[in-house]
Amino acid sequence: MPVSGRVWLIGYNVLPQITVQNLDVSFPLYHGNTRSLRKTVRGAFQGRFSQDRRNRVVVQALQNISFTLKPGDRLGLVGRNGAGKTTLLRALAGIYEPVAGSVTIHGTIGTLLDPMLGMNNVLTGRENIHLRGMLAGLTKPQITRVEEDVEAFAQLGSFMDLPVNTYSSGMVVRLSFGLATAIMPDVLLMDEWFMAGDAAFRQHARSRLENLVSKADILVLSSHMSTVVAEWCNRLIWLEDGHIKMDGPTQTVLTAYLGHPVELKNPDQPLPNVAP
Amino acid sequence: MDTLQASHPSGPILPEPSGPEPVLHLEPEHGFACFRHAWHDFMEGLTLGKLACTLSWLDIKQRYRGSLLGPFWLTLSATIMVAAMGLLYSYLMHMDVHIYLPFLTISLVIWMFVSGLMTESCTTFNTAASMIHAARLPYSLHIIRSTVRNWMVCAHNVPVVVVVFLWFHTTPHWTWALLAALVVWGVDSFFLTLFLAILGARFRDIPPIMASILQILFFVTPVIWAPELMSVGEEWLLLDPFFPLIEILRGPLTGDHLSVMVWPAALLWSALLGVITCTLFARIRARLAYWV
Numbered sequence: 001m002p003v004s005g006r007v008w009l010i011g012y013n014v015l016p017q018i019t020v021q022n023l024d025v026s027f028p029l030y031h032g033n034t035r036s037l038r039k040t041v042r043g044a045f046q047g048r049f050s051q052d053r054r055n056r057v058v059v060q061a062l063q064n065i066s067f068t069l070k071p072g073d074r075l076g077l078v079g080r081n082g083a084g085k086t087t088l089l090r091a092l093a094g095i096y097e098p099v100a101g102s103v104t105i106h107g108t109i110g111t112l113l114d115p116m117l118g119m120n121n122v123l124t125g126r127e128n129i130h131l132r133g134m135l136a137g138l139t140k141p142q143i144t145r146v147e148e149d150v151e152a153f154a155q156l157g158s159f160m161d162l163p164v165n166t167y168s169s170g171m172v173v174r175l176s177f178g179l180a181t182a183i184m185p186d187v188l189l190m191d192e193w194f195m196a197g198d199a200a201f202r203q204h205a206r207s208r209l210e211n212l213v214s215k216a217d218i219l220v221l222s223s224h225m226s227t228v229v230a231e232w233c234n235r236l237i238w239l240e241d242g243h244i245k246m247d248g249p250t251q252t253v254l255t256a257y258l259g260h261p262v263e264l265k266n267p268d269q270p271l272p273n274v275a276p
Numbered sequence: 277m278d279t280l281q282a283s284h285p286s287g288p289i290l291p292e293p294s295g296p297e298p299v300l301h302l303e304p305e306h307g308f309a310c311f312r313h314a315w316h317d318f319m320e321g322l323t324l325g326k327l328a329c330t331l332s333w334l335d336i337k338q339r340y341r342g343s344l345l346g347p348f349w350l351t352l353s354a355t356i357m358v359a360a361m362g363l364l365y366s367y368l369m370h371m372d373v374h375i376y377l378p379f380l381t382i383s384l385v386i387w388m389f390v391s392g393l394m395t396e397s398c399t400t401f402n403t404a405a406s407m408i409h410a411a412r413l414p415y416s417l418h419i420i421r422s423t424v425r426n427w428m429v430c431a432h433n434v435p436v437v438v439v440v441f442l443w444f445h446t447t448p449h450w451t452w453a454l455l456a457a458l459v460v461w462g463v464d465s466f467f468l469t470l471f472l473a474i475l476g477a478r479f480r481d482i483p484p485i486m487a488s489i490l491q492i493l494f495f496v497t498p499v500i501w502a503p504e505l506m507s508v509g510e511e512w513l514l515l516d517p518f519f520p521l522i523e524i525l526r527g528p529l530t531g532d533h534l535s536v537m538v539w540p541a542a543l544l545w546s547a548l549l550g551v552i553t554c555t556l557f558a559r560i561r562a563r564l565a566y567w568v
Contacts, residue, residue: 027566028566030478030567090409090565093411093412094300094302094412095408095409095410095411095412095565096565096566097302097304097562097563097565098302098303098304099304100304101303102301102302102303103300103301103302103303104299104300104301104302105299105300105301106298106299107298108298109300109412111410111411111412113409113410113411114406114409114410120334120338122338122341123334127334131327131330131331131334134324134326134327134330135324135327135413137323137324
């Protein structure tokens with residue numbers, strides 16, 4: 001049962017898998033001053049800006065991205081601001097459809113890209129849970145189970161029945177993280193926002209997320225924080241200006257990315273075993 | 277901190293598998309694939325229809341939260357407008373107020389719906405931008421949400437029509453034509469919202485243009501004046517798409533005689549709107565997320 005992206009069915013009981021082939025994503029710049037933009041394009045910014053065949057100015061957000069993920073893979077995306085991490089996550093979620101190349105995802109997709117996904121600020125936490133349950137196509141009893149589960153996880157107490165705009169940012173994160181992980185997707189796509197919680201929350205979230213990942217699902221996580229990806233991921237892709245600069249095991253890529261080796265925060269807590 | 281760690285989450289809910297694993301395969305569209313995908317979008321939107329209606333209802337609740345009369349402000353303003361304009365214009369146009377006022381009431385309620393729908397539809401995708409960027413959802417979900425919201429707002433004006441009709445003893449003709457007209461309006465309101473939402477997402481000048489177009493249409497279309505006032509050339513009015521559409525809905529209600537060409541014209545305009553909108557949507561569906 002899909003959480004998002006109820007799509008045409010062409011396969012039967014295939015294991016969750018992500019295949020990305022020569023993916024290109026570019027954004028047209030419609031609303032700027034196109035003429036002066038063209039001058040800019042010819043000038044300083046080479047590589048990232050270009051013109052498409054209809055002579056429009058476009059930003060090349062992703063160029064020639066290819067990789068495959070199998071069950072158990074926990075991929076981290078690292079790179080500077082604007083390297084294309086969030087765009088790649090959105091392309092994997094099927095939000096941005098490829099300009100060239102292809103994206104194939106077997107399995108249901110769960111997205112944690114925006115903490116406010118579908119959440120209505122003036123509705124209570126409980127009402128929001130019901131809305132999300134309807135969005136996922138759950139039945140009434142299933143929604144009740146989700147509600148109990150999220151209530152136990154998010155620890156909002158009486159805030160559950162208050163509008164979301166009275167919550168602190170940490171509370172919003174707890175609610176949306178609990179909600180997004182309550183309805184189990186095969187493929188979980190996550191942006192770094194969920195790290196907005198405090199240390200206790202990260203610990204809490206980790207046990208819940210490991211529970212998800214241990215069931216042979218795929219995680220794709222984008223983050224600025226090297227400690228986070230070192231802790232959570234077993235494979236890294238380093239994006240730079242929309243290209244894959246490096247793709248490999250966490251330690252190798254992170255060492256190259258930071259320029260020095262990384263110490264794992266919890267060496268006594270090894271990464272859970274994953275399927276080869 | 278301790279309370280957090282002490283909790284024992286019961287773990288994620290695994291929805292019972294229903295059928296095969298979904299497979300999402302995305303690549304640039306070739307040939308007729310775009311029409312197939314647009315069709316899938318409509319079908320997915322319909323399966324989420326209940327959610328769309330819930331969202332519409334919450335939109336209305338949110339819009340009028342803390343307001344004394346809430347959406348009934350619309351009812352009140354419609355009442356005042358009908359009373360003021362009805363008395364003045366029936367005097368100016370030398371018409372019997374018993375005939376003119378029911379006509380004006382139903383016309384104004386329909387026009388308020390049309391203008392509300394057209395104004396809001398321009399920004400449908402832009403206001404849903406955060407939802408569009410957060411997860412893959414059918415675009416028709418946002419369109420159904422906006423369309424249903426406008427129908428709900430319109431429903432608040434129905435009491436005005438009922439009261440005026442009772443007051444002046446106007447009996448609507450409950451024919452199948454009325455039901456057919458409502459179906460045509462239901463379909464057309466969806467496509468009109470989709471059409472303007474697409475234009476509004478791509479061109480930011482659409483809302484102000486729409487405001488001035490609506491103002492012109494209000495006076496050009498027989499909304500406050502009856503089409504029978506035209507001594508010659510009534511058939512030219514069929515070139516205004518809103519005239520035949522309003523007429524098929526208003527005719528059975530006020531018991532006016534419909535000129536023969538009204539239904540064919542209404543269907544023709546509706547078909548044109550449907551074909552143009554579907555083609556446009558199929559062509560640009562994959563690009564919409566890049567625009568908003």
